[in-house]
Amino acid sequence: MTDAVATSDPRPVSGKGGSGHPSFAPRLLTDLLDHAVATWPERVAIDFMGRRWTYAELGSLVDHAARGLQDIGVKPGDRVGLCLPNTPYYVILYFATFRVGGIVVNLNPLYVERELCHLIEDSGCEVVATCDITSIHDKVTKVAEQLKLRKLIVCPISGALPTxxxxxxxxxxxxEIAQVPQDALHVQFHALVASDKKPDPVSVKTDDVAVLQYTGGTTGEPKAAMLTHGNLTANCAQMGVFVEGQMDPNEQQRILGVLPLFHVFALTSILNYGIDNGAELVLLPRFELKQAVDTVARTKCTTFYGVPTIYGALNNLSDKDLAKLSSIQWSVSGGAPLPFDTRQRFEQRMGTPLVEGYGLSEASPIITCNPLGAPPKDNSAGPAFPGTVIEIRDLDDPTKVLPQGEKGEICARGPQVMKGYWNRPDADAQVFVDGALRTGDVGYLDEDGYLFIVDRMKDLIIASGYNIYPRTIEEALYEHPAIAEAVCIAIDDEYRGQAPKAFVTLKAGQSATVDELCDFLRDKLNKLEMPKAIEIRDELPKTLIGKLSKKELVAEEKEKAGRN
Structure with a gap:
């Protein structure tokens, strides 16, 4: 049997490992914008709630903002935090930071003060940009004052809207609009971009860190993946190879940007890829079903990136409302496993492909995706992304690459793999093996090199010494016609050590009891896999991008156990 190693690229790939991927010419992130401004100056670059900016206007604003950043003391290597929803301000300050050699630190605006304080302090940010929404501005101001930041850039939401x-x-x-103090800490965005003086040129290399992308922190404090200019632009180029031939090159793509840009999936697939290809970015600050549908209808978006919960919501639309999405030519799902019936129903109703990809922050993030031009394999995350090598390694001895078809830890090599963790050499030693990135996910490769993900290693349930994969239980539950969402976690069990517990929500208009669900699962799961308990809820906890989140459920169960 051959080792479980898969590569994917239309060009020849020699060998495997770090030098096995094809050459993607190293670029700076500012090169993406400069190329778009020079090639398509009159194209619309951004649509925000109906207000539009051309690429020429975007390029000019980036230069003005870069000058402003230099005027408040931002130097090469300085970290600039972006604590912003999807607005033109994010795009402008993202590229402006790179223009002056700075490093972007992505900050979730919904984080509480404690979380923001940790990320800002850990990254060493001295400048943070936020908006004037009171609930966001006030907590960021408290953190800025506590940590004695140099400047807090305030971006007014009203200033980005049509008249x-x-x-x-x-x-x-x-x-809901914050009263921004006129003090030494705060600087208004309009003042930042007021100077007509050109920014001073700085020296930036493609292997310089561009973005500190913090991981979710579900198993401890978040760590910052150091993504270089080369990492992010390589993943962007890989996307270009991936979609090649799927659209008319003379037609401008219009991409709905409803996933938050501070999340790495949207950062690469919407912002970086969109700018690199002169697309129109149709930005929305958050996902609201009616607003998203009406926006696609208004702007005639051609490309849609979402997460499974968004596609589940779209599947519930009436035929009349779904017809408003007729301009969409293809869609991609990421962030979490895409249930088979969700994809199948969406494709049947839309008549266009919905493909599932897989990645992680440490890989900029995409490492596999089902092809757009061919039927996907059900429940597969697809083959390796162009220029990427996927390896399956032994769970007990990660130095061993397993034969094709065997389950093990998914590892990846490619130009998109991070430089390492920010100030965490100890974590670097744990996440790399023989130069390959360890994902912490369990999976296998089939005979065609398609990746099938079994589960997260950290979510593994060990009952009576046997490995139980929560995803197996979740997929079985999704086969029930009444199930809308399902997650499974480990709970303590006196006899077996651990046991699975499932949490589900039901589709609108559907009903089911716990006993009915247990009967339904009996011929689909073995005795160890059968949930010890099933809880039917009105809703399940989710992350900001709509990914089902287990950590809140785990905390609830631990609290319950502590009270007993």
Whole structure:
């Protein structure tokens, strides 16, 4: 049997390992913008709630913002935190930071003060940009004052809206708009971009760190993946190879940007890839079903990136509303496993492909994806992304590459793999093996090099010494016609050590009891895999991008156990 190693690229790949991927010319992230501005200056670059900016206007604003960053003291290597929802401000300050040689630190605006404080302090940010929404601005200000930051850049939401929407926002949302102090800490965005002086040129290399992307921190404090200019632009080029031939090269893509740009999936697939290809980025600050559907209808978006819960919501649309999405030519799902029936129903109703990809922050993030031009394999995350090597390694001895078809830890090599963790050489030693990135996920490769993910190693349930994969139980539950969402976690069990517990929500208009669900599972799971308990809920905890989250459920169960 051959070792479980898979590569994917239309060009020849010699050998395997770090030098096995094809050559993607190293680029700076600013090269993406400069190329777009020079090639398509009059194309619309950003649409935000109906207000538009061309690539020429975007390039000019980036230069003005870069000058402003230098004027407040940002130097090469300095970290600039972006604590912003999807707005033009994020795009402008993202590229402006690179223009002056800085490093972007992505900060979730929904984080609480304690979480923001840790990330800002850990990264060494001295400048942070945020918006003037009171709930976000006030907590960021408290953190900025506590940590004695140099500057807090405030970006007014009303300033990015079309004229009449801006007036309405200031009237009807005035209670949600922060009163920004006129002090030494705060600098308004309009003041930042006021200078007509060109930014001073700086020296930046493709292997310089561009973004500190913090991991979720579900098993401890978040760590920052150091993604270089070369990492991020390589993943962008890989996407270009991936979609090649799927669209008319003379047609401008219009990409709905509803996933948060501070999340690495959206950062690469929407922002970086979109700018690199002169696309129109249609930005929305958050996912609201009606607003998203109406926005696609208004702008005629051609490309949609989402997570499984978003596609589940779209599947519930009436035929009339779903018809508003007719301009979408293809869609990609990431962030979490895509249930088979969700994909199948979406494709049947839309008549266009929905493919599932897989990746992680440490890989910029994409390492596999089902091809757009061929039927996907059910429940597969697809073959290796162009220029990527996927290896399956032994769970007990990660130095051993396993034969094709055997389950083990998924490992990856490629130009998109991070430089390492920020100030965490101890973590670097654990996450790399023989130069390959360890994903912490369990999976296998089939005879065609398609990756099938079994589960997260950290989610593994060990009952009576046997490995139980929660995803196996979740997939069985999804076969029930009434199940909308399902997650499975480990709970303590006096006899077996651990046992699985499932949490589910039901589809609108559907009903099911716990006993019915248990009967349904009996011929689909073995005795050890059968959940010790099933809990039917109205809703399940989710992350900001809509990914089902287990850590809240684990905490609940631990608290319950502590009370007993």
């Amino acid at each position: 009449f929407k801006s007036i309405g926002y200031r009237i009807f949302k005035r209670g």
